Amino acid sequence: MKRQSIDGSIFKEFNYCTTPPSTRWLIIVIVLMVIIGVGLYTFILQGVKGHVITGMRDYVVWGVYITNFIYFLGISYACAMISCFFHLTRIQWGKSLMRILELIAFITIIIAPVYILLCIGRIDRLHFLAFHGRIQSPIIWDVIAIVTDIIFCMVYLFLSYVKDFARLRDYTAKLDIADWKKKLYRKLALGYAFEHEQEKRLSSAMDIMAAIIIPTSIVAYSLLAWLFGMNLRPGWHSSIFGPQFILNAVYSGVAIIIIIMWFYRRILKLEKYITDNHFYFLGYGLLILTLFFGYFVFSDFITNWYNTQKTTSILLQKLLDNSQYGIMYKGSLFITLFLTIVVIGIPQLRTVNSIFLVSVLVMLALWINRYLMIVPVLETTYIPISDPRPEYIKYDPTIVEWILTVTGLAVFMLFLMIMTKLAPVIPVSALEEKSTFKLFGKFSFKDHSK
Amino acid sequence: MKNAVNTQVQEFITCLNSRIFILSLFIIIISLNKTLMAQDPELYRSMLRVDYEKLYDETKMLTSKLNFRSEGKYISLSNAKITFSCLSEDGEILLGTADTDENGIAKFYISKAYSIPLKDKNHMRFIGRFDGNDSVKTATKYIDIKDGILSVSHKEIANEEADVDSTNATPVPQRVISTWLHETDSLGNKIPVENEAVKIYVARLYGLLPIGEGETDTDGQFTFDFEKEIPGDTSGNILLVIKIEDSDDYGYITTSETVPWGMPVSHNVIQPRALWTDRAPLWMTIAVIIVLGGAWINFIIASWNIYHCFKSHPKA
Known part of the structure; x- marks a missing residue:
């Protein structure tokens, strides 16, 4: 049984997908590609010259790269979880x-593993993970989890696009657009014809995928947390590391969706679909997560501080000392705890733009938070190495590491822009099913009466 | 009389004044000297030791140890560059450099393929040099070494008499290790070296187990009866390490020989399930199977739905 014919007029509101790219779009893409080109050159340079051109040495064997890895992976898992929760x-x-x-979940999970490759000194031994890996090792857990999640996220993203690709196929059939694009839509739609049986199968597949992505993401990010937690190092060997990682991830996930939403709404004029309420609802979410974040930070701090060991005491001293990491530590806590509560909590200060600005600062503060979770800990060892040269003890990221960090952001933006040109960033088919707009007011669970 | 006393007093005062002047001058000079010294502090004296070792594979290793003396204590100097060279009849030849570690030790290896020039008929001279730094003075040390050749062989001699009267019916053969130390002259003739101490060890996992020592005889030979019962590998092989240590003429020389005189030990022990063995704990394996299996089974079900969703609609 074929369902009622689809009116493609809705795509007129998303004509940026079917029209040629604007000059501004092309300029931004060229700039991003230049950045990526410089990044690729730096990547090769590091491959040839080795880690000596980075700031990583005998003590701090992980630095900015692993920070980016955790950061991007956290964003990916959080966005996947939130998306599946909404579904x-x-x-x-x-x-x-x-x-x-x-989209964010998929792009970031592709970018994140590249940073872990950059941390590996002997990249030529990467295949040893497959041939000599032991199931007891948290690194193997992480590799399995990331590979699983990449596959799941890719399939889920594609499934969520299928209906829109099918509609674009039908809509663009009579439009004067490039043939390759028409062909592309036809191929990507995989013959989807909006028949009842197809819809039932697709819906079922998406429900299953959404249901497995949530626990998989939680387990995968916990595994990453345990990768650190299983180490006998001050500040890492903590049983709350897993939950704390998950919370930090969701926190950054909510912040980044606010940021991307703000840009999309401004640039693509999507006020009809991304309303002020979206910002307020997510802002409230950010506020609640701030309180949980503060709880975890306090819990972690007081446990380390109260019955402190000598090395943990040195670590805390470093974090509080303004001549070392004090400004970064206190600054990140000021943003993530105080500023968020003040700006979103006080109605007079709560606007779409203020929520956006707070989200940008929160993303920055959470990156610093992760950096402080890695670098000071690695600089503070229980047993010093036998050759403690000054450059071995203190970590200073080099220009190479910063270039590759910016390259990651450029890849993220480029992917997002290309995917935005391919199909609407608003799931048109999903929206047409129901348009009720209430926060937790009406859980319109699947209507089985249809 | 009064004048005479006055004259004596004046002479005394003059004399005293001149002494005070000299003393003051001395104090000023000392002070100035100290001030000058403060601007140009005295450098610490450094002490360099150089040792030579010929390794198993005939690679030569030069080891230097650099110390300086401060407040009556010897302190190792780390991160210092030591330049190693050797002396030939034509002059000094640079071999290379090495940095000292936290114990002040720098090691430099000379490949077997490199022909080390001689300074005279049969001596090699190795020179270690530290060029000094802002705090420590320069130091140079050389050693003259002759190229000793240490060789080893082993054999079992049937000894039927040894255990005839014992309860052990199997005759225990006599196990003999023979070592020779010699040097070569300019014509290539072997010259035995006598009265050099030879030590014999068995290589163990964390070090060398000494089993015997002695001196070379007039033929440059030292023979040792191996009577120990020592665990070997699965075939009963053990690695003997023979050393000449800290010889004035030959430095250190090391050679080795594998002999089948150990007690065979089977290493095929079934590893327990543990974090540190190749076999993961059972609960961990089960947990991984459940978690991964749970996720992938659902994925397969979803894939089945996707396959049936698209297979009968060839509109693509």
Whole structure:
């Protein structure tokens, strides 16, 4: 049984997908590609010359790269979880955000593992992981989890696009657009014809995928936390590391969706689909997560501080000392705890732009938070090495590491821009099903009466 | 009379004044000297030791140890560059440099393929040099070494008499290790070296187990009866290490020989399930199977749905 014919007029509101790219779009893409080109050159340079051109030495064997790895991976898992949560609960206002969340989740999970490759001194031995890996090793857990999640996220993203590709195929058939694009839509739609049986199968597949992505993401990010937690190092060997990682991830996930939403709304004029309420709802979410974040930070701090060991005491001293990491530590806590609560908590200060600005600062502060979770800990060992040269003890990131960090951001933006040109960033098919807009007011779970 | 006393007093005062002047001058000179010294502090005296070792594979290793003396204590100087060279009849030849570690030790290896020039008929001279730094003076040390050749062989001699009267019916053969130390003259003739101390060890996992020592005889030979019962590998092989240590003429020389005189020890022990063995704990394996299996089974079900969703609609 074929369902009622689809009106493609809605795509007129998303004509940026079917029109040629603007000059501004092309300029930004060229700039991003130049940055990526410089990054590739730096990548090769590091491959040839080795870690000596980075700031990583005998003590701090992980630095900015692993910080980026954790950061991007956290964003990916959080966005995947939030997207799947919106899908399963059928929260209407969340539907507009699902596509953006899925895109962020997919792009960041592709970028993140590259940073872990950059941390490996002997990249030529990478295949040893497959041939000599032991199931007891947290590194193997992490490799399995990331590979699993990349596959799941890719499949889920594609499934969420299928209906829109099918509609674009039908809509663009009579439009004067490039043939390759018409062919592309036809191929990507995989023959989807909106038949009842197809819809049922697709919906079922998406429900299953959403249901497995949430626990997989939680387990995968916990495994990453345990990669650190299983080490006998001050500040790492903590049983709350797993939950704390998950919370930090969701925190950064909510912040980044606010940022991307703000840009999309401004640039693509999507006020109809991304309303002020989206910002307020997610802002409230950010506020609640701030309180949880503060709870975890306090819990971690007081446990280390109260019955402190000598090495842990040195670590805390470094974090509080303004001549070392004090300014970064206190600054990041000021933003993530105080500023967020003040700006979002006080109604007079709460606007779309202020929520956006706070989110940008929160993303920055959470990156610093992760940096402080890695570098000072590695600089503070229980047993010093036998050859403690000054440059071995103190870590200073080099220009190479910063270039490759900026390259990661450039790749993220480039992917996002290309995917935005391919299909609407708002899941049109999902929106047409229902348009009720209430925060947790109406869980329109799957209607089995249809 | 009064004048005479006055004259004596004046002479005394003059004399005293001149002494005070000299003393003051001395104090000023000392002070100035100290001030000058403060601007140009005295450098610490350094002490360099150089040793030579010929390794198993005939690679030569030069080891230097650099110390300086401060407040009556010897302190190792780390991160100092030591230049190694050797002397030939034509002059000094640079071999290379090495940095000292935290114990003040720098090691430099000379490949077997490199032909070390001689300074005279049969001596090699190795020179270690530290060029000094802002705090420590320069130091140079050389050693003259002759190229000793240490060789080893082993054999079992049937000894039927040894255990005839014992309860052990199997005759225990006599196990003999023979070592020779010699040097070569300019014509290539072997010249035995006598009265050099030879030590014999068995290589163990964390070091060398000494089993015997003695001196070379007039033929340059030292023979040792191996009577120990020492665990070997699965075939009963053990690695003997023979050393000449700290010889004035030959430095250190090391050679080795594998002999089948150890007690065979089977290493095929079944590893327990543990974090540190190749076999993971059972609960961990089960947990991984459940978690991964749970996720991938659902993925397969979803894939089945996707396959049926698209297979009958060839509109693509």
